Every structure is written in C-alpha cells, then in structure tokens.
Amino acid sequence: MAIISSNIGDNEFSFRKKELRLVDSKIIPEEKRNNINLARPVTLRDFIGQEQLKSFLRIAIDASIYRKEPLEHTLLYGQPGLGKTTLAFLIAHEMNTKCRIATAPAIERPRDIVGLLLGLKEGEVLFIDEIHRLNRLTEELLYSAMEDFRLDLTVGANRGARCRTINLPRFTLIGATTKLASISAPLRDRFGISQKIEFYTNDELKQIIVNFARLINLNLDSDASYNLSKIARGTPRIALRLLRRVRDYAQVVEKTNVISAILVKKALNSYQIDEKGLDSLDRQYLSFLNLNSNIPTGLDSIAAGLGDDSSMLEFVVEPYLIKIGFLMRTPRGRLLTDLGKKYIDSKNDNF
Ligand code: ADP
Numbered sequence: 201m202a203i204i205s206s207n208i209g210d211n212e213f214s215f216r217k218k219e220l221r222l223v224d225s226k227i228i229p230e231e232k233r234n235n236i237n238l239a240r241p242v243t244l245r246d247f248i249g250q251e252q253l254k255s256f257l258r259i260a261i262d263a264s265i266y267r268k269e270p271l272e273h274t275l276l277y278g279q280p281g282l283g284k285t286t287l288a289f290l291i292a293h294e295m296n297t298k299c300r301i302a303t304a305p306a307i308e309r310p311r312d313i314v315g316l317l318l319g320l321k322e323g324e325v326l327f328i329d330e331i332h333r334l335n336r337l338t339e340e341l342l343y344s345a346m347e348d349f350r351l352d353l354t355v356g357a358n359r360g361a362r363c364r365t366i367n368l369p370r371f372t373l374i375g376a377t378t379k380l381a382s383i384s385a386p387l388r389d390r391f392g393i394s395q396k397i398e399f400y401t402n403d404e405l406k407q408i409i410v411n412f413a414r415l416i417n418l419n420l421d422s423d424a425s426y427n428l429s430k431i432a433r434g435t436p437r438i439a440l441r442l443l444r445r446v447r448d449y450a451q452v453v454e455k456t457n458v459i460s461a462i463l464v465k466k467a468l469n470s471y472q473i474d475e476k477g478l479d480s481l482d483r484q485y486l487s488f489l490n491l492n493s494n495i496p497t498g499l500d501s502i503a504a505g506l507g508d509d510s511s512m513l514e515f516v517v518e519p520y521l522i523k524i525g526f527l528m529r530t531p532r533g534r535l536l537t538d539l540g541k542k543y544i545d546s547k548n549d550n551f
Contacts (some may be wrong), residue, residue, distance in 0.1 A: 221479055221481060222438070222441055222442060222445060222471055222473060222479065223431075223433060223438055223442075223473065223477060223478075223479050223482075223520075224438075224516055225279055225280040225281035225282075225433065225435045225437055225438055225516070226280045226281070226516075227280065227281070227437065240286050240289065240290075241286065241290060242289070242290060242293050243290065243293065243294065244257060244258055244261075244290060244294060247283070247286070247287070247290060248400075248404050248407050248408050248411070249398075249400045249401070249404035249408075250283070250397060250398065250400075253395050253396075253397065253398075256393075256395065257287075257291065257294075257395075260272070260393060261291065261294050261295060264295065265295065265296075269370070270295070270297075270322075270323045270324075270325075270370050270371055270372045271291060271295055271325075271372045271393070272372070272391075272392030272393050273346050273372060273373040273374070273375075273390060273391045273392055273393070274291070274372065274373075274374045274375070274391060274392070274393040274394075274395070275331070275374075275375045275376075275377070275380075275383075275388065275391040275393065275394040275395070276288070276374065276375070276376045276377075276395055276397060277376070277377045277378070277379075277380040277394070277395075277396055277397070278378070278396055278397030278398065279378060279397075279399070279435065279519075280378055280435075280437065281435040281436060281437025281438060282397040282398070282399070282400070282435060282436065282437075283397060283436060284329070284376035284397060285301075285327070285329065285376065287374075287397070288301070288325065288327040288374040288376065289327075291325060291372075291374065292324075292325040292327075295323065295325070295372070297323045297324050297325060298321070298324050298325065299324070299325040299326075299327055299374075300316065300319065300320065300324060300325065300326050300327065301327045301329070302316055302326070302327070302328050302329070303328070303329040303330055304328055304329065304330045304331050304332070304333040304334045304338075305330060305333050307328070307334060307335075307338050308335070310337050310338060310341055310353075312338070313338045313341050313342065314341065314351060314353070317341075317345050317351060317368055317371075318351075318366070318368070320368065320369055320371045321369055322369040322370060322371075323369070323370065323371065323372075324369070324371050324372075325371065325372045325373075325374055326371055326372070326373050326374070327374045327375075327376070328373065328374070328375050328376070329376045330376070330377060330378070331375035331376060331377050331383065331387075332377045332378075332379045332380075332382035332383045334387075339384065339386075339387055341353075342373070342387065342390075343386060343387070343390060345368055345373075346373055346390040346391075347390060349367065349368045349369065349370050349371070350365055350366070350367055350368060351365065351366040351368060352364075352365055353365075353366065373391075375387075375391065378515075399433075399434030399435065400434050400435070400436060401434075402426065402429045402430055403429070405428075405429035405432050405434070405435075405436065405439045406425050406426050406428075406429040408436050408439055408440070409425045409428055409429055409432075409439050409440070409443055410425050412440055412443060413425065413443060413459075416447065417457065418443075418447055418450075418457055418459055419457055419458045419459065420443075420459045421458075421459065421460050421461065423460070423461035424446075424459045424460055424461045424463065424464045427461050427464050427465070428442050428443060428446065428464060430477065431468070431473065431475075431476070431477025432477070433477065433520050433523075434523075442468075442473075445467065445471060446459060446463070446464055446467040446468070447459070448467075449463070449466070449467035449470060449471075450463055450467065453466075453467075453470075454466075474547075476524065476543070477520075481508075481517060482517060482520070482521060483544065483547055484506055485502065485506065485513065485517055485518075485521070486521070486526060486527075486536065486540055486543070486544040487544055487547075488502055488505050488506060489502070489527070489534060489535070489536045489540075490536055490541060490544050490545070493536045493541050495533075495535075496530050496532040496533030496534060496535045497533045497534050497535075498533045498534075499513065499514060499533070499534060501533075502534060518534070521540070524539075525537055525539045525540070526539055526540030526543060527540055
C-alpha cells in the first residue's frame with residue numbers, strides 16, 4: 201500500500217496525488233473490504249474507555265430491557281474511528297437483537313428508506329452512518345417513523361394521489377455523525393439519546409492495542425504498545441491500523457512476530473511517520489506555514505499551496521497539530537507556534 205506521496209519534497213507545494221494516510225481516522229478501502237472486525241468488542245464491559253458514555257448506556261439499556269421496550273433512538277457523534285459503529289452493534293447485542301446497517305449517502309430514493317424500515321422486525325436496531333447526509337425527503341419520512349412507528353406515504357400522482365399509512369414495528373434508530381451541526385433540528389430532536397464520543401487516552405489506546413495484538417498472536421512488548429498508543433491521535437482505528445502495518449514490517453522485513461519498541465520505530469520510519477506521529481502531509485503543511493512563520497495564513501491559501509482540499513486540512517490535518525501545540529487558529533488565519541516552528545526547522549531532511 202502506498203503510504204503518503206514521497207515523490208515530492210516538503211518544499212514542493214504542487215498538486216499531489218491523493219493517497220492513503222496511515223494516520224487518517226477515516227476508514228480505508230482495505231478495512232472496509234476485509235471488514236476488520238476482529239477487534240470489535242461485543243459487550244459494554246469489553247468496550248475500552250468512554251466510561252461516562254458506557255455508564256449512561258448501561259442504565260438506558262437495562263431500563264429498556266426491564267420495560268420490554270426498544271432503546272430510545274440514539275445519536276452518536278464524534279470523529280471518525282472512535283467507535284460509533286462498534287457501539288451500534290454492541291447496543292444491539294446488549295439488547296439481544298439484530299443491527300441492520302446503512303449509510304446515508306446510499307439511501308437516495310424514498311423507496312430505499314421505506315424498504316429498510318419495512319424490513320425491520322420488532323425491537324431491531326437500524327444503524328444509519330453519516331446521518332447528516334440524508335436527503336430531505338428521506339428525512340421527512342423518518343420523522344413519523346421515529347416518533348410514531350408509522351410511515352405516511354403518498355401513493356399515485358396528481359388528482360389520484362392518496363395518503364397511505366403503514367404501521368411499523370417498534371425499532372431503535374442509531375444515527376452516527378461526525379458533523380452534529382449539519383443535522384437539522386427536527387431530526388436531532390427526535391433522538392431521545394444523544395451522546396458524544398471522545399478521543400481516547402494513551403492508556404486506553406494501549407489497552408486496545410494489547411488486546412488486538414493478543415488476538416492476532418503478536419508478541420508486543422509494553423514500550424512498543426505505549427509508543428504506538430502515543431501516536432495514534434486518540435483514535436482506535438488509527439491505533440489498530442498502525443499495529444497492522446508494524447506487523448507487516450515485522451513479518452516481512454524482520455521475519456518475526458516479536459515486536460519491540462525499536463522495531464516499532466524502524467517500521468514507522470519506513471512509513472515516514474516520526475516520533476511525534478506526524479507524516480509527510482503534516483510536515484508539508486507545517487513547512488508551508490513556516491515560509492511566512494510570523495504571518496497568519498488563510499486556510500484557502502494553504503489549501504491552494506498544498507493542492508489539497510481545505511475541509512480535509514481543517515478536519516483531518518489541523519486538529520492534531522493544534523492538539524500537540526504546533527498550530528494556532530487565529531481570526532486572521534493559521535499561525536505556527538514556537539513549538540511547531542522548532543519542530544519543523546529540525547526536520548530539514550524533508551523526508
Ligand atoms: P466509527 O464508526 O466511529 O468510525 P468504528 O466503530 O468503525 O468507528 O471503530 C473503528 C475501529 O476501532 C474498529 O476496528 C473498532 O473495532 C475499533 N474500536 C473502536 N472503539 C473501540 C474500543 N473502545 N475498544 C476496542 N476497539 C475499538
């Protein structure tokens with residue numbers, strides 16, 4: 201797998217081919233295809249981290265089971281890779297029911313959502329990922345389905361048009377989104393439960409890494425797992441992906457299943473990820489700002505300079521650079537901090 205474009209230097213801000221980043225929290229095709237679900241915890245007890253959310257859900261689930269009712273419609277929001285899909289499956293498992301899964305962009309026509317709803321059985325969970333991307337017609341059909349477990353359909357056209365109501369089984373809609381603000385108020389109001397998923401601590405990520413290593417028969421030492429957790433950007437998906445790439449390196453280059461901190465360092469170097477967990481796109485971004493390090497630069501100028509999409513930079517690259525204190529967002533534009541400048545000045549090797 202190509203990691204990050206290496207055919208341009210950090211100072212060459214021409215248009216780049218879009219390639220996969222190991223440290224991008226969005227799901228990549230390999231993960232979709234292979235459905236890397238081995239590590240998916242199936243009960244709340246196995247789910248690491250998110251303690252507040254878990255105790256909230258524990259009570260809500262137990263109360264629903266006690267009342268023999270489906271769980272209230274639940275909205276989960278947070279960055280990609282933090283466990284929204286995992287939680288949806290886990291909730292269904294805890295409720296002893298099935299989880300049907302759909303993504304909003306694939307629900308194009310009214311009949312798509314009607315088909316999904318009519319296919320549900322009493323108590324089942326319908327999980328809609330990227331729910332902020334539902335179109336208006338679909339959203340409107342969902343209102344009565346969510347509120348009254350009823351579908352109000354218009355059949356026929358013009359003068360012959362009639363209204364038909366179909367009763368639905370009681371179900372739980374679980375919506376997941378990375379953009380809470382893009383969900384319309386009427387849809388948001390129909391969720392009885394709305395919960396944010398936070399970034400994970402290094403210790404929690406380390407635990408997730410250790411569990412996964414055990415599952416895939418890797419002998420990982422404690423420093424190795426901690427070093428991986430530190431650069432995983434608070435995100436289980438990134439932590440597990442990094443571990444899989446380190447395993448590739450260990451097995452192919454070093455012919456071993458024993459992973460030490462030194463091996464992790466060598467593997468990450470080979471993928472151009474440094475000790476801070478930054479890859480070449482991060483460094484190109486910082487180098488670009490460093491050209492005028494004391495003057496705030498607008499996001500659009502940076503995007504044009506790097507040949508990248510501004511929303512990708514804003515939502516994927518910048519949050520981590522801000523989190524580690526390398527970047528500031530000011531009203532007049534983006535500014536490198538002293539820490540960020542010191543770091544990028546020391547990287548004049550330009551990968
Ligand atoms: P999202 O739906 O938020 O993008 P996923 O639920 O697909 O994220 O999780 C991404 C990966 O991280 C999956 O492989 C999942 O098993 C793993 N994962 C997420 N949260 C946890 C957790 N708390 N414990 C263990 N593994 C987790």
